[in-house]
Amino acid sequence: xxxxxxxxxxxxxxRRQARLTTPLNLSSGARxxxxxxxxxxxxxxxxDKSNVILICHALTGDQYxxxxxxxxxxxxxWWRLVGAGKPVDPARHFVVCSNVIGSCMGSSxxxxxxxxxGDPHAMRFPxxxxxxxxxxxxxxxxxxxxxxxxxxxxxSMGGMQALTWPTLFPDRVESCIVIASTARHxxxxxxxxxxxxxxxxxxxxxxxxxxxxDGQVPSAGLAVARxxxxxxxxxxxxxxxxxxxxxxxxxxxxxxxxxxxxxxxFQVESYLRHQGLSFVERFDANSYLYITRAMDYYDIADDxxxxxxxxxxxxxxxxxxxxxxxxxxxxxxxxxxxVHALNASGAQASFVELSSPFGHDAFLLExxxxxxxxxxxxxxxxx
Amino acid sequence: MNETLRPDLAxxxxxxxxxxxxxxxxxxxxxxxxALRDNAGVDARxxxxxxxxxxxxxGRGLSVVQGDADTDLGYYPDASFDYAILSQTLQTTRxxxxxxxxxxxxxxxxxxxxxxxxxxxxRISLMWGGRMPVTRLLPDTxxxxxxxxxxxxxxxxxxxxxxxxxxxxxxxxKGDRETTHxxxxxxxxxxxxxxxx
Numbered sequence: 001x002x003x004x005x006x007x008x009x010x011x012x013x014x015r016r017q018a019r020l021t022t023p024l025n026l027s028s029g030a031r032x033x034x035x036x037x038x039x040x041x042x043x044x045x046x047x048d049k050s051n052v053i054l055i056c057h058a059l060t061g062d063q064y065x066x067x068x069x070x071x072x073x074x075x076x077x078w079w080r081l082v083g084a085g086k087p088v089d090p091a092r093h094f095v096v097c098s099n100v101i102g103s104c105m106g107s108s109x110x111x112x113x114x115x116x117x118g119d120p121h122a123m124r125f126p127x128x129x130x131x132x133x134x135x136x137x138x139x140x141x142x143x144x145x146x147x148x149x150x151x152x153x154x155x156s157m158g159g160m161q162a163l164t165w166p167t168l169f170p171d172r173v174e175s176c177i178v179i180a181s182t183a184r185h186x187x188x189x190x191x192x193x194x195x196x197x198x199x200x201x202x203x204x205x206x207x208x209x210x211x212x213x214d215g216q217v218p219s220a221g222l223a224v225a226r227x228x229x230x231x232x233x234x235x236x237x238x239x240x241x242x243x244x245x246x247x248x249x250x251x252x253x254x255x256x257x258x259x260x261x262x263x264x265x266f267q268v269e270s271y272l273r274h275q276g277l278s279f280v281e282r283f284d285a286n287s288y289l290y291i292t293r294a295m296d297y298y299d300i301a302d303d304x305x306x307x308x309x310x311x312x313x314x315x316x317x318x319x320x321x322x323x324x325x326x327x328x329x330x331x332x333x334x335x336x337x338x339v340h341a342l343n344a345s346g347a348q349a350s351f352v353e354l355s356s357p358f359g360h361d362a363f364l365l366e367x368x369x370x371x372x373x374x375x376x377x378x379x380x381x382x383x
Numbered sequence: 384m385n386e387t388l389r390p391d392l393a394x395x396x397x398x399x400x401x402x403x404x405x406x407x408x409x410x411x412x413x414x415x416x417x418a419l420r421d422n423a424g425v426d427a428r429x430x431x432x433x434x435x436x437x438x439x440x441x442g443r444g445l446s447v448v449q450g451d452a453d454t455d456l457g458y459y460p461d462a463s464f465d466y467a468i469l470s471q472t473l474q475t476t477r478x479x480x481x482x483x484x485x486x487x488x489x490x491x492x493x494x495x496x497x498x499x500x501x502x503x504x505x506r507i508s509l510m511w512g513g514r515m516p517v518t519r520l521l522p523d524t525x526x527x528x529x530x531x532x533x534x535x536x537x538x539x540x541x542x543x544x545x546x547x548x549x550x551x552x553x554x555x556x557k558g559d560r561e562t563t564h565x566x567x568x569x570x571x572x573x574x575x576x577x578x579x580x
Contacts, residue, residue, distance in 0.1 A: 320441065339448050340458040348428070351448045352437040369435075372442045380444020 011144055012041045014067055017106055020139050024101075027297075030126040034115070037140045038106025039063050039098035042082070043090030045146070052146050053088055053378075054137060055097040056154030056161035059229075059291055060283055062105040065097040066090075071282045078155075080366060087375035088153065098140050100133040100161070102290040107136070110286035111212065123209035128290055130160045130298045134168055137161070141172075148172050151378060155179040155363035156330065157291070160298050163338065167300060170315035177374060179322045180363040182334035183308055183341070184299035189329065192232055193292040196225030200285045209286050222285040223276030230275045235326035235359030243268040301341075308341035320377040321351040322370060324362040350377060388418055390559045391470055391496040391575050398494075398552065398577065399423060403465040406430065406489060408452050408482075409472030413440030420445070428464075430455060453477045456485035464490040470575075473497045474530040480542060487580040492551060496575040499555075501535035501568045520572055536568040543578065552577035 011018070016039050023033025040063045045052060055065045055078065062069070066076035066083050082088040088095055099107040102125070110125040141149070152173055154162035159181025166173040182189075200206055203221030211217050231239075247256025248270045256265065264270040301308040312319075319342055323335040332353045342349035354369050356362035363370070388396060392415040399405060402424045407416050410429030413436075419425035429447035431437050440447040448455075452469070453476050467490030469482065474497050476482045486493035498520040505516035515525040523529070536555070543550060555562050555571035562571055 318446065336450070339450070340455070343448070343458045344460060346460065346463060348446045349448055350437075350441045350446050351450075352441060353434055353449055354438070355434065369438050373438050376442030376444055380441075380446075 012044075014040050014042075015070075016040060018140060018143050020136075020143060022139065024132065024135055024139065026126055026132045026135075027129040028127055032101070032108065032126055032132075035101060035136060035139065036106065036108045036112065037098050037101070037136060039096060039140060040065070040067060041097075041144070042066055042095040043093050045094040049146060049148070050150060051093050052141075052149050053093045053095050054141070054149050054152045054165075055082060055088070055095060056133075056137070056152065056158035057097065057100065058154075058156040058158050059295065060226075060279070060288075061158065062103070063097045063099045064105075066095070069282075072278075077364065080364075081153075081371065081374060087371050087378060093150070094146075096141070096144065096146070098137055100157075100291065101136045102128045102133070102287060102294060104284035104287040109284065110209065110290055111284045120212040122212065122286060123289075125286070125290065127297075128294045130157070130164050130294055131168060131303070133294065134161050134164045137165075138169055138172070148174060151175045151177060153177040153179075153374070154181070156181055156360065157295055159330075160295065164298075164300065166315035166317040166319075167304070167311040170317070173315065173317045175318040175320070175377070177320045177322070177377065178335075178338070179370070180324055180327050180330055180360055181321075182330040183301060183338045184334075185296050186334075190296045192228060193296055195228050197289050197292060199224040199228070200289060203285075206285065209289075211285075217280070218285045219280040222280045222283065222288060223273075225285075225288060226279040226283075227272045227276045230272060232329045233360045235328070235357060237326065238358050239268060241357065243271065308337065309344040312342055312345040312347050315347070318348040318377075318380075319350065320373065321349065322363075322373060323351075323353045324356045324358070324360070325353055326355075326357060327360040327362065329360040388414060389470075390556050391554075391573055392418070394554050394556075394561070394575055395468060395470065395494050395496070396422070399425060399466055402426075404428075404463070405466045405468060406459065406464040407468045407470075408456070408486065409469060409475075410436075410440060410445075410447060412436045413443055413445040413447060415468070415470065416440065416445050416447070417443055452482050452485075456482065456489060459485075459489045461488055462491060466490050466492050466494060468494045470494065470496040471498065474532050474534055476532065479532050479534065480546070483542075483548075483578070484546070487548065487578060491579070493578045494575060495539075495578060496573065497534055497539070498530075499536050499568065499571045499574050500533040501537065502572050503569050506569075518572075536571060536574050539574065539576065543576070549579045550576060551579050 018037050020035045023031040065078045099105040102109045104111045110121050114121045152162045152165045159178040163178045200221035203218035205216045206218040246267045249256045300311050304311040321335045323332040339351040405427045407429045410431045416427040419427050437449045467486035473479045508516035554575040555567040556573040
C-alpha cells in the first residue's frame, strides 16, 4: 500500500461527503436537490482514468466497503473482496463506494434535514427507485471527474444498481458484476418487504414517520422488520446447522431449558432478537421503508417495454453474474433470466452458480471461488 | 499461455477462421476458447454445465455461461456466431439431433466431435467379452457414464443425410493422430465433423 500516493484532493479519501447542487430528476417525476452523497474512495485514479471501480451496497449496507464501520467498529462489509491482495485492490484500482440516496449514513434520505424547512424530511422525502440511486452515483462520479467505470460491482440490492448502470449509462460502463441478485423483484420479495414495512408502521412510535424530534424511534417495529428479513438471507440448512433446535443457555442452566413462557428459549430466537436489536442502533426506520420500496419498484424489463434483452442492446459492457445454490431470496433462476436476455442481446456474458451452505448471505462470506471468478473476470478485460 | 490441446480441439483450432465469432457448447474449462482467443483473435463465448469448470474458465477471463445444451441454446439468436462447436458433448445430450439443429441455427457452421462407438476395440469388447466397452475415450462404466447416446461414425453420417445437412469437413483420429477416412467407422476412435445447413 506504500506505493499508493495520498491524494491532496479533498474529494478523495475516507469518510467524504459531497453536496451536489444540481437537482436530480427522479423516476417519480419529482426533483431532489441539493443532494448530499456520503462516500469513500480507495486507491488512486490512473492518468487515463481507466481503473475506476464502483462498488454498490445492499439494502442495509453503506459506503464503508473496505474500512472499519464508524458505529459498529466492524471491518468493511466486503473486505473479503476489496483490499490489498484482493480481486479489487486499491493498489491497482480506484475504488468508489457511496451510500445510496434514501439511506441514513450521510447521504440524503428521510432522516436528513430539508433545507427548506429546517426539519427532517421524514415521509415528505420523495419515493425513490433503484434507477434514482444510480443517477445519484453518476452525479457523484461527475463530481469526482470520473467519466467511465472500468467495472461496477454489487451484490443483492447492489447487484440491482450494477445491472441498472449499463441500461441507464450504456457508454459509461465497461464491465458489470452482479452477484446474488435479480432483474426484478418477485411477488415473494415484495411480500417479505411488506411484512417489514407494516411492522415499522404498526409501531406506535412511528407516528407517520415524524419521530425524529423526541428520540422515541420505532425500534420495536424496525427490529421485527430486520428479523423477518434476516431469515430470508439464510438457508434452512444453514439455520439448522448453526442452531438446530438447541436451547439458549442461561446463567442458572448452561444447557438451557424450556421455560413454558415466551422468552427466547431457542438459540435461533435469541440470535434473531440480537440481530434486530443491534440493527436499530445503526439504521433509520424511514430509510428502511424507502429503500425496500425502491427495491419493490425495481423491474428492468418493465422500464424497457417488457423486454429485458432490449435494456442491454445499447451497451458494450461485459457482464458477469454469480448466484448461490442455497439463495432462495434471489435464486439462480433469476440470474438465468438475466443471462438469457444478455445472450439474446449479444452481450458478452459470464454466469456461474456457486455452491455455498449460507443462502443469500453467501456473497458477503468466505468464498474463494467467488474471488477467483471476480478476479479472472476483471483481469479478462485487459486481455 | 499455450497449453497442449486435446487432439480434436487442436484440429478445430487450426480450422477456425481468424477473428471469427465462436460459441463453444460444452466448453469445459475453456482450453479451446483460450487458444482461439490468444492465437486467432477469436471472439469466443462458452456454455458449460459444470460450475467448477465455469469458474475456471471465467477465472481465465473468458465469457462462459453455466447452462445446459439441451435447454439453453434456444436463448441465442439465429446466426449470431460464425461457428458453434460441440466437442465430445453430443453423446451426453438428451436429444443430440435437436442440439445439432440448434447449433446450425445459431452458427453459420458447426463443429461436432464425438467418440466413435463402432471402433474395433469396442466391437471386440461387445462381441467376445459381451460387455460394454471401457476404453481410453470412453473410460466410464455403463452405470456411471454421462454418455447416454452412444453414436458411431456411420450413425452420424446417416443422421446428416436424413436431415439434409452438408458436410464441409470431416476428420478422424486414432490415438492422438489423424487417420484415413477409409473404414473410419471401424478404425477411428474419434470423429470431427464440420457441418452447414
